[in-house]
Amino acid sequence: MNNKDLLNLIDITVSFEGFLALNKLNLNLKKGELRAVIGPNGAGKTTFLDVITGKVKPTNGEVIFKGKSLVGKKEHKIARLGVGRKFQSPRIFENLTVKENLEISVTTPKSPLNLINKSIKDEQLNEIYRLMKIVNLAQKVDSKAGSLSHGQKQWLEIAMLVGQKPDLMLVDEPVAGLTDEETDLTADLLKSLSGENTVVVIDHDMEFIRRLDSNVSVLNQGTVLCEGTMETIQKDKKVIDVYLGRPGD
Amino acid sequence: MSLRKIKFDKKIVLSFWIILIALIIAAPTLLPVFRLNLLGRYLSLSIVALGVDLIWGYTGLLSLGQGIFFALGGYCAAMYLQITSSSEFPNNIPEFFALYGVEKLPFFWEPFRSPVFTLLAIWVIPALVAGLIGFLVFRNRIKGVYFSILTQASLLVFFNFFNGQQKLINGTNGLKTDVTQLFGQMVGSESMQRIFFWITAILVIAAWFFAKWVVKGRFGNILIGIRDDEPRVRFTGYNPVIFKTIIFSIAGGLAGISGALYTVQSGIVSPQFMTVPFSIEMVIWVAVGGRGTLLGAILGAVFINYAKSLVSEALPASWMFIQGGLFILVVTALPEGVLGWIQGDGPRNLLQRFGLKRKIETYPSLEVNNKEGNNE
Numbered sequence: 001m002n003n004k005d006l007l008n009l010i011d012i013t014v015s016f017e018g019f020l021a022l023n024k025l026n027l028n029l030k031k032g033e034l035r036a037v038i039g040p041n042g043a044g045k046t047t048f049l050d051v052i053t054g055k056v057k058p059t060n061g062e063v064i065f066k067g068k069s070l071v072g073k074k075e076h077k078i079a080r081l082g083v084g085r086k087f088q089s090p091r092i093f094e095n096l097t098v099k100e101n102l103e104i105s106v107t108t109p110k111s112p113l114n115l116i117n118k119s120i121k122d123e124q125l126n127e128i129y130r131l132m133k134i135v136n137l138a139q140k141v142d143s144k145a146g147s148l149s150h151g152q153k154q155w156l157e158i159a160m161l162v163g164q165k166p167d168l169m170l171v172d173e174p175v176a177g178l179t180d181e182e183t184d185l186t187a188d189l190l191k192s193l194s195g196e197n198t199v200v201v202i203d204h205d206m207e208f209i210r211r212l213d214s215n216v217s218v219l220n221q222g223t224v225l226c227e228g229t230m231e232t233i234q235k236d237k238k239v240i241d242v243y244l245g246r247p248g249d
Numbered sequence: 250m251s252l253r254k255i256k257f258d259k260k261i262v263l264s265f266w267i268i269l270i271a272l273i274i275a276a277p278t279l280l281p282v283f284r285l286n287l288l289g290r291y292l293s294l295s296i297v298a299l300g301v302d303l304i305w306g307y308t309g310l311l312s313l314g315q316g317i318f319f320a321l322g323g324y325c326a327a328m329y330l331q332i333t334s335s336s337e338f339p340n341n342i343p344e345f346f347a348l349y350g351v352e353k354l355p356f357f358w359e360p361f362r363s364p365v366f367t368l369l370a371i372w373v374i375p376a377l378v379a380g381l382i383g384f385l386v387f388r389n390r391i392k393g394v395y396f397s398i399l400t401q402a403s404l405l406v407f408f409n410f411f412n413g414q415q416k417l418i419n420g421t422n423g424l425k426t427d428v429t430q431l432f433g434q435m436v437g438s439e440s441m442q443r444i445f446f447w448i449t450a451i452l453v454i455a456a457w458f459f460a461k462w463v464v465k466g467r468f469g470n471i472l473i474g475i476r477d478d479e480p481r482v483r484f485t486g487y488n489p490v491i492f493k494t495i496i497f498s499i500a501g502g503l504a505g506i507s508g509a510l511y512t513v514q515s516g517i518v519s520p521q522f523m524t525v526p527f528s529i530e531m532v533i534w535v536a537v538g539g540r541g542t543l544l545g546a547i548l549g550a551v552f553i554n555y556a557k558s559l560v561s562e563a564l565p566a567s568w569m570f571i572q573g574g575l576f577i578l579v580v581t582a583l584p585e586g587v588l589g590w591i592q593g594d595g596p597r598n599l600l601q602r603f604g605l606k607r608k609i610e611t612y613p614s615l616e617v618n619n620k621e622g623n624n625e
Contacts, residue, residue, distance in 0.1 A: 053484060079486035091481045093474045100470050107467060110486045112495055116468040164485060 006031045006168060006198050012061035014047055021047040023222035034194035036209045037202045039219030040242060045202045049170050053085050054078040084166030088173045090153035094146030098137050098156060101145050102128040105160035131159040151182045169199045175208050187211040273450045282439050286514055287558055289446040293510035295550035296456045298534045299543060300500030306541035307464055308496050309476030314400030315504050316528035317407045318375035322505025323518035325374060327424035329367035330436060332358055334429035345419040355417050371509040372502040379501025380494055387493045408523040423519020426512055437516055449510050456503055460543050472496060537579045539586030
């Protein structure tokens with residue numbers, strides 16, 4: 001652990017009635033880093049996000065974010081500290097319009113009094129329009145989010161994540177169900193976000209991960225099997241055994 | 250398509266307003282006092298229905314215990330009327346106390362000598378009770394059907410408590426208000442009932458505007474967000490517990506106002522206001538009228554209750570079947586309720602089914618704008 005780290009997971013263990021979803025997982029993230037997390041089904045990828053965002057309380061271990069422990073904090077408190085999350089299947093508010101969805105994400109402070117009393121601030125409104133342009137949804141301002149295509153929903157959720165201005169973005173399978181072209185655009189978008197933000201991307205899609213050109217952590221059976229660049233992990237024997245398969249398979 | 254919809258909505262709203270204002274102005278002269286009084290009662294019920302729509306239609310909290318707050322409001326109003334009309338009774342306390350040998354007024358009656366306190370208590374007390382129950386339930390993340398069961402259980406607790414307290418609030422007999430005095434007139438008199446009708450009509454409109462104000466904008470969007478995907482709202486940094494407590498408390502306050510108005514127009518408040526079927530009926534009014542429409546809650550409450558009284562006069566004992574049937578019909582055929590069906594594409598689809606209207610094209614915008622569509 002050192003001061004440049006934004007997030008440290010220390011010996012995280014999560015046990016669901018004896019089944020170890022995470023087993024002494026250690027992971028450190030530097031500020032501004034882009035990190036990909038891969039692993040076979042059941043490796044604990046989603047539980048790993050659940051622990052950081054407060055949905056699941058670890059049985060053991062510590063989560064240190066910006067020098068503070070997150071363990072035991074409520075989800076909304078963690079979100080306000082600067083942890084944003086994008087879900088596996090797009091989780092947007094389908095009965096609200098694109099703009100209303102983004103309003104929910106960019107609004108601060110997130111107190112009832114602020115919401116009921118005041119109209120949205122100009123700079124937040126500008127931010128909404130900026131985000132809509134980035135993700136190509138400017139034409140859809142007043143469309144119900146439920147009427148968007150799958151790819152547009154994914155992008156709306158990414159825009160909502162960015163609008164929250166989190167220090168740490170956790171992105172769960174952002175390209176599931178996207179076309180190749182959309183996948184490439186998403187990879188570029190995520191790359192452009194890192195540097196200023198710290199981004200963790202979870203995915204199966206090897207092409208996509210390769211395109212991110214970032215450090216990769218491989219999870220297996222609830223623990224970090226291997227860490228390094230794509231080239232390094234592709235040569236790692238353990239990784240080949242559990243996940244990638246031998247060349248020529 | 251959206252343009253068309255807005256125009257359509259505006260027409261509905263405008264015609265609704267014209268009909269409503271005409272009805273309110275005409276009602277006292279057109280209707281015999283008996284009917285006017287019934288209409289007044291049903292209008293007051295529409296206020297509790299508005300609350301149900303806020304918590305259920307918008308926020309997804311199906312409360313089966315709104316009768317608690319409704320009755321609390323009614324009791325507040327009735328206690329004031331009883332205590333200010335008790336000067337000729339022994340010990341200067343309401344008449345029923347003598348039946349149970351009570352000579353001293355129970356302490357909690359004292360503040361109800363004040364009209365100002367009473368006017369506040371009618372909505373503040375139910376709102377506080379709702380807020381407290383709500384906070385405890387929501388903080389423990391009790392949701393869905395468990396929430397419904399819990400509210401119904403609370404209703405039964407309140408019902409049994411009020412039923413058993415003869416010495417405090419006349420127990421199962423309830424508190425009569427129609428023979429009490431207000432401003433030197435009997436509350437049950439014709440002229441007073443006319444005034445109550447006006448007050449009710451104005452308060453329904455005020456409550457409607459209030460509810461619209463609550464749900465418009467970002468606050469209302471968060472409520473819808475909580476209904477559709479509460480964890481997502483949490484992960485975005487909002488605390489759903491606070492939002493749910495606030496809206497539940499608002500619904501409680503509306504229920505209290507509704508209960509007070511209903512009490513003075515029906516002449517009595519009793520633990521019967523806290524029976525299980527009555528609170529379920531409140532939900533039915535909203536389901537039939539249209540969830541999440543506000544207007545639907547008002548129309549549902551008024552029309553179903555009016556139908557109830559008409560049907561009960563003509564065919565006694567058949568109402569429960571009709572009401573049950575209506576509920577089943579709405580749940581199966583019109584899940585959005587009548588108003589939701591009208592606001593959606595319901596009427597158009599129905600006409601289509603009878604072949605009276607051309608089917609909409611695959612690209613509605615082309616048909617509506619009709620510019621690029623016919624180029625070929």
